[in-house]
Amino acid sequence: MGPLGFLAARSLLRNPVRTALVLLGLSVTGALLLDMTMLSRGLEASLGGVLGRLGFAVRVVPRGTLPFSSSAEIPDGERLAAEIAARPEVAAAVPVVAANLYVRRGGARFPSFALGVPGGGTGAYAVLEGRDLPAAAAGAGPAPGSPPADPPIVINRNMARLDGVRVGDVVVLSAAPEPFVVRYAAPRAFRVVGIADFYFDLATQRSVALATVDLRRLQGLPRGAASLILVRVTAPARTGDLARWIQARDPRVDALSIQGFLDRAAAQLTYFRQFSLILGTISIAVSFLLITAIVTLSLGERLGEIAMLRAVGFTRARIASLVLLEGLVLGAASLPGAFALGLLISRNLDAILRSAPSVPENVHFFTLTTAAALRTVALVLGTGTLGAVYPATIAARLGVAATLHAEVLS
Amino acid sequence: MDDAQAVAQAQHAGGAPAPDRVVASADAVVKVYRMPGGTVHALRGITLAVERGTLLSIVGPSGCGKSTLLHLLGGVDLPTAGTVTLLGQPTASLSDAALARLRLRHVGFVFQRFFLLPMLTAEENVALPMMEAGVAQPDRRRRARALLERVGLAHRSQHRPGQLSGGEMQRVAIARALANRPALLLADEPTGELDAAAGWEIARLLREISRDGCAVVVVTHNTELAAIADRQVRMRDGTIA
Ligand SMILES: Nc1ncnc2c1ncn2[C@@H]1O[C@H](COP(=O)(O)OP(=O)(O)OP(=O)(O)O)[C@@H](O)[C@H]1O
Numbered sequence: 001m002g003p004l005g006f007l008a009a010r011s012l013l014r015n016p017v018r019t020a021l022v023l024l025g026l027s028v029t030g031a032l033l034l035d036m037t038m039l040s041r042g043l044e045a046s047l048g049g050v051l052g053r054l055g056f057a058v059r060v061v062p063r064g065t066l067p068f069s070s071s072a073e074i075p076d077g078e079r080l081a082a083e084i085a086a087r088p089e090v091a092a093a094v095p096v097v098a099a100n101l102y103v104r105r106g107g108a109r110f111p112s113f114a115l116g117v118p119g120g121g122t123g124a125y126a127v128l129e130g131r132d133l134p135a136a137a138a139g140a141g142p143a144p145g146s147p148p149a150d151p152p153i154v155i156n157r158n159m160a161r162l163d164g165v166r167v168g169d170v171v172v173l174s175a176a177p178e179p180f181v182v183r184y185a186a187p188r189a190f191r192v193v194g195i196a197d198f199y200f201d202l203a204t205q206r207s208v209a210l211a212t213v214d215l216r217r218l219q220g221l222p223r224g225a226a227s228l229i230l231v232r233v234t235a236p237a238r239t240g241d242l243a244r245w246i247q248a249r250d251p252r253v254d255a256l257s258i259q260g261f262l263d264r265a266a267a268q269l270t271y272f273r274q275f276s277l278i279l280g281t282i283s284i285a286v287s288f289l290l291i292t293a294i295v296t297l298s299l300g301e302r303l304g305e306i307a308m309l310r311a312v313g314f315t316r317a318r319i320a321s322l323v324l325l326e327g328l329v330l331g332a333a334s335l336p337g338a339f340a341l342g343l344l345i346s347r348n349l350d351a352i353l354r355s356a357p358s359v360p361e362n363v364h365f366f367t368l369t370t371a372a373a374l375r376t377v378a379l380v381l382g383t384g385t386l387g388a389v390y391p392a393t394i395a396a397r398l399g400v401a402a403t404l405h406a407e408v409l410s
Numbered sequence: 411m412d413d414a415q416a417v418a419q420a421q422h423a424g425g426a427p428a429p430d431r432v433v434a435s436a437d438a439v440v441k442v443y444r445m446p447g448g449t450v451h452a453l454r455g456i457t458l459a460v461e462r463g464t465l466l467s468i469v470g471p472s473g474c475g476k477s478t479l480l481h482l483l484g485g486v487d488l489p490t491a492g493t494v495t496l497l498g499q500p501t502a503s504l505s506d507a508a509l510a511r512l513r514l515r516h517v518g519f520v521f522q523r524f525f526l527l528p529m530l531t532a533e534e535n536v537a538l539p540m541m542e543a544g545v546a547q548p549d550r551r552r553r554a555r556a557l558l559e560r561v562g563l564a565h566r567s568q569h570r571p572g573q574l575s576g577g578e579m580q581r582v583a584i585a586r587a588l589a590n591r592p593a594l595l596l597a598d599e600p601t602g603e604l605d606a607a608a609g610w611e612i613a614r615l616l617r618e619i620s621r622d623g624c625a626v627v628v629v630t631h632n633t634e635l636a637a638i639a640d641r642q643v644r645m646r647d648g649t650i651a
């Protein structure tokens with residue numbers, strides 16, 4: 001370590017109590033900055049994490065929408081999915097249908113989100129207990145001749161937890177709330193075969209997955225349309241080409257890559273970024289002023305020492321660097337506290353925000369990504385250094401002889 | 411004292427210093443401070459040469475310009491008129507950074523108020539100019555210890571200034587001033603804040619340092635310190651009396 005780093009680090013020890021208080025203050029502002037950096041893109045990062053885990057590189061949605069954000073459907077979605085699936089770079093193209101159903105069990109009746117899938121094994125949800133729906137070919141119902149059994153469904157954890165539904169139980173689903181049952185939407189009994197994580201469920205939302213044929217039959221609707229096509233690729237590098245091909249093939253859809261999905265979602269979440277930008281800027285400003293004040297104050301107390309260093313042979317530039325480094329060191333020393341406090345606060349704030357309605361269970365608002373951590377570190381160190389610019393200028397301009405003269409008189 | 415020194419001393423007595431022995435010199439130096447309240451003529455034409463191996467004391471009433479002269483000789487300030495030559499180079503011709511380098515390598519300063527860094531140990535304070543000069547860690551450690559031993563503080567090397575007495579602090583400051591083996595040591599009232607016994611210690615030390623070949627200039631009100639100097643310059647009102 002050169003003499004400047006050595007001196008700057010030791011300068012923290014000059015007045016330990018004052019240093020501790022300043023570091024405490026900087027930890028608080030640094031914690032706020034970290035939280036705002038985590039919040040700024042936290043939802044996107046969290047969403048991106050979940051999407052990455054799901055493993056679908058492309059989502060085909062009705063033009064201008066986000067998955068499940070509206071009741072719009074791709075009219076011939078099943079056929080488009082088959083065409084996409086036929087391409088060499090595609091491992092699977094799963095057309096799914098989203099709907100709202102009503103679940104009756106015993107005397108209770110509650111609304112539920114329903115996901116129609118061609119069959120089991122699509123990866124659109126993760127089975128936690130029991131088993132998945134049968135594979136696509138078997139999803140069409142009982143083989144001819146055998147007694148008609150209750151078709152299978154998979155339920156989410158909320159339904160298991162809130163309504164006490166177990167694997168093996170029978171529940172009745174209908175497309176319309178009773179008593180407005182119509183002929184084409186007759187209620188039907190289903191047997192629960194598994195319990196699953198549906199990834200984007202809200203905190204108290206019930207969800208079920210069932211074969212699309214069964215769902216359409218409940219709805220009294222013909223097959224063919226899809227709300228969403230989930231595409232899994234074999235060659236991630238060609239995702240962009242694939243998306244362009246799909247888009248060209250059917251102009252009524254958007255083929256969203258994960259990033260495209262996130263960008264579209266982010267466009268609807270700009271208020272988080274604006275909010276964090278404002279509070280983050282305030283925290284930087286407070287840190288800046290705190291460092292400027294404390295370094296200037298401390299400099300004023302040791303002008304004689306600075307004059308001595310200049311007399312010894314430190315150049316003006318070296319003195320300026322020393323003072324800047326002191327700001328940098330203050331910033332660096334505040335980082336452990338800022339991160340500890342910031343993570344603690346973010347956990348609490350995240351819990352508060354997540355308790356709001358219509359927040360998916362697997363999604364977080366505050367996400368500590370490497371980028372967020374690095375950005376915070378860079379901002380804290382930069383603020384520390386910039387905060388010391390004013391005192392560094394004073395120190396560099398100091399007249400050695402005049403200061404020594406003044407020091408003897410004081 | 412060897413023959414060469416004796417000759418130089420003799421020449422000096424005659425008034426003309428031997429050029430190869432001159433470390434710093436002032437030639438018709440004037441220093442004027444212009445301030446809103448008026449102009450101060452701190453130096454009004456000083457001519458003086460400082461030689462190797464010589465302890466030179468500067469005495470005179472307060473405000474006569476002693477410190478100003480010292481600062482000019484050490485290159486921390488520039489003359490308003492006249493020339494100050496430091497190790498053969500007119501200080502006014504050097505850039506600020508070049509002057510700083512010259513001071514780092516060849517000039518040591520000792521101040522009345524010591525100006526030790528309180529958060530550094532005695533050894534670290536002494537090593538500081540060597541660090542800035544880029545001396546390797548083992549070397550500067552060895553030399554810092556040797557210097558502290560020389561000023562009689564080997565056993566206090568790990569103590570901070572706050573744990574030392576005034577006399578001890580000034581000895582550490584002298585060790586620091588010697589760190590880069592300067593040709594010129596400038597001390598401005600080094601005993602000003604010390605009692606008689608501690609002052610005498612410092613005087614003895616400065617005398618030794620000059621005997622080892624360094625040019626030592628000491629500004630002092632201390633008559634004992636002034637008396638042991640090889641040469642005494644008496645100033646009055648910005649001139650040499
Ligand atoms: N940086 C400065 N700005 C303005 N005036 C100064 C400055 N330095 C010295 N002076 C003035 O120049 C004159 C000589 O000052 P100097 O400090 O050299 O005196 P001195 O002989 O060292 O006095 P003392 O024995 O009290 O230390 C004084 O009148 C002083 O006020």
Ligand SMILES: [Mg+2]
Nearest residue numbers: 476477478598
């Ligand atoms: Mg003085």
